[in-house]
Structures are given as structure tokens and as C-alpha cells.
Amino acid sequence: SHGRLKELLESTEVMKVGYDGRADSDALNVLGVRMRHFFDIQVLYCTLRDKRAGRKDRYLKGLMWALDELLxxxxxxxxxxxxxxxxxxxxxxxxxxxxxxxxxxxxxxxxxxxxxxxxYLHRMRMEWAHAAEESLVLQIATSRIEQTLNDPEPAKGRKKAIKDW
Known part of the structure; x- marks a missing residue:
């Protein structure tokens, strides 16, 4: 039994905040847990960078990029x-x-x-909230997680560094 943690992670009432939840979701899925209502700070940060640059970057930015900008x-x-x-x-x-x-x-x-x-995840969410609507970030994050769960390849590697939205 997974108990209350499974219930929390699968809840659509409780928002989970993280940075690139694809690998975590993949690992949880192996254990029979399907993470839902995930707010992906990577989506928010990359959207912010794209807006500032006036163009879409082809590549995702890792957590240290975001932290270097924040701190x-x-x-x-x-x-x-x-x-x-x-x-x-x-x-x-x-x-x-x-x-x-x-x-x-x-x-x-x-x-x-x-x-x-x-x-620093909640601080990033608050400081960069203007970059994208919450519903859009949730929608993109859900799509990315679903793609990962349906992909036979592991949720890491060079392929996963290319922006997928």
C-alpha cells in the first residue's frame, strides 16, 4: 500500500511544484503512482527566458541556470x-x-x-509568475509527463534537453 503519499501525489486538488518532473514522474509510475497537478518551474523559467529574448530557445535550461538567475x-x-x-x-x-x-x-x-x-522553487514561482498563466504551465507540464510515460526511452539524456513545447 502506498498510503497517503500516493493519494497526495495523485491529487488534482493539491498542486505539486518541481523542476522538470519528467524523470520523477517516470520513477513514480514504475511504483504505480501517477503524479497529477504538477506545476513545472522549468516550463515557467524557459517561457520567461523566451519572452525576454523575444524568441523561442530550442533547448531547455536546467535548475542551476534558473538558480544562477535567481540568487x-x-x-x-x-x-x-x-x-x-x-x-x-x-x-x-x-x-x-x-x-x-x-x-x-x-x-x-x-x-x-x-x-x-x-x-527555492516557490520563490521562483512567485517571482516569475507573470511569465505564463498557471493553467498553461500545468497543461504543458501534464503533456510533458504524459509524453515521458508513453516513451520507451528513459526520461533523461540529450533528447530530453530539447524543448518539447
Whole structure:
């Protein structure tokens, strides 16, 4: 039983806010959970960038791009160091292992890493809300998630860096 977390993630009454929910949705789907009502900050941020530039960029921008724009340089540098420390623990290409996420207690570096990924999402949503209607962001995010769930390819890689809306 998935209990209340499944209920929360599948609720259309409770908005979930994240940055590029495709891989998370793909992983949750494997567990029988279908995330709904997801507000994708990546969609909002890329729309904001397109409006500022007066043209559509072909490529998506990752979370660090958005954070670099949002944060003062000193705060962004601290955040990058936190992300680097976490990556060394779990990224196989950096000598780490995904199994480290199963350790208990969870290493403090991974807790800081996880917090770094989400602590600014609501601030981004509030500061950049003028860039796109909430309903449009939700619609695009839903479409992207559905495409990912119907795609036999994993929800990562170069193909996923191309803007899909």
C-alpha cells in the first residue's frame, strides 16, 4: 500500500511544484503512482527566458541556470558546492553509488543536496509568475509527463534537453 503519499501525489486538488518532473514522474509510475497537478518551474523559467529574448530557445535550461538567475553570486556558489558534494556521493560517473540513498541515517551531504533542489522553487514561482498563466504551465507540464510515460526511452539524456513545447 502506498498510503497517503500516493493519494497526495495523485491529487488534482493539491498542486505539486518541481523542476522538470519528467524523470520523477517516470520513477513514480514504475511504483504505480501517477503524479497529477504538477506545476513545472522549468516550463515557467524557459517561457520567461523566451519572452525576454523575444524568441523561442530550442533547448531547455536546467535548475542551476534558473538558480544562477535567481540568487546572488555568493549564494549560488554555496549552492553549487553543496550540489557538488552530493554528486560525489551518488553519481557513478563521479565515483559514487545510487545505493548511498538507502543508507540510514542519510548522510548530511545528501540531505543538503535534496534541500538545495527544492528550497527555492516557490520563490521562483512567485517571482516569475507573470511569465505564463498557471493553467498553461500545468497543461504543458501534464503533456510533458504524459509524453515521458508513453516513451520507451528513459526520461533523461540529450533528447530530453530539447524543448518539447
Amino acid at each position: 546572488p553570486p555568493s549564494e549560488a556558489a554555496v549552492l553549487k558546492a553543496i550540489k557538488e558534494e552530493g554528486n560525489k556521493l551518488f553519481a557513478p560517473e563521479r565515483g559514487g553509488s545510487y545505493d548511498v540513498w538507502l543508507r540510514r541515517p542519510l548522510p548530511h551531504a545528501l540531505i543538503r543536496y535534496a534541500v538545495a533542489d527544492v528550497q
